[in-house]
Amino acid sequence: MLENDGAAATQRLFFALWPSAELSAGLADIAAAAARRFGGQVSRRESLHLTLAFLGDVPGEAIPALLAAGRQVVAAPFHLQIDRLGFWRHNRLLWAGCAPVPGLQALAGELVAALAAAGQPLPERQRTFAPHLTLARKLPAATSIAEVGDFPCTSLPEWSCSRFVLVASRPSAAGSIYSPLAEFPLSA
């Protein structure tokens, strides 16, 4: 008998907002320009996203509870204007972000609460929400945070957020491959 016989496989999962093709294209252009200036490995255009809650490795049996949690979330649609870049030295990551948006914070908070209510609480260290889209990784550690902050991140289309997704992540030679498993509408 196979060791895993009868058990659904473990998957690496996260909830996220996924940008439109137009916004992804604009972000990918900025990522490419920033990587030319600062170095680093750019994220693939089709992989760009904003993580709401990172679940990590989840056994298949837990997926119905995650889907139920996603359906339980009551949050209104909102808009984001991605207009700034940042650099985190601890993980050498270049990111794009926006001014604080109450609707985004509310959605992330609702999701954390729904996961806990569904018996799938996020680990404590995953509960701090730092909204960002990873544009590039492995920048030089000495990269200037001030220079990244001054790098142009303008003219991106407004992001109209009206749904969020549960996504599975699989490693590949070309970086992580993301597959949407389910989507959840936002409505007031």
Ligand code: 2AM
């Ligand atoms: P990152 O881009 O900042 O690394 C899929 O890996 C998504 O989950 C990415 O958005 C990634 O964020 C995020 N992620 C991966 N590991 C994480 C962790 N330990 N805590 C929070 N988010 C994580």
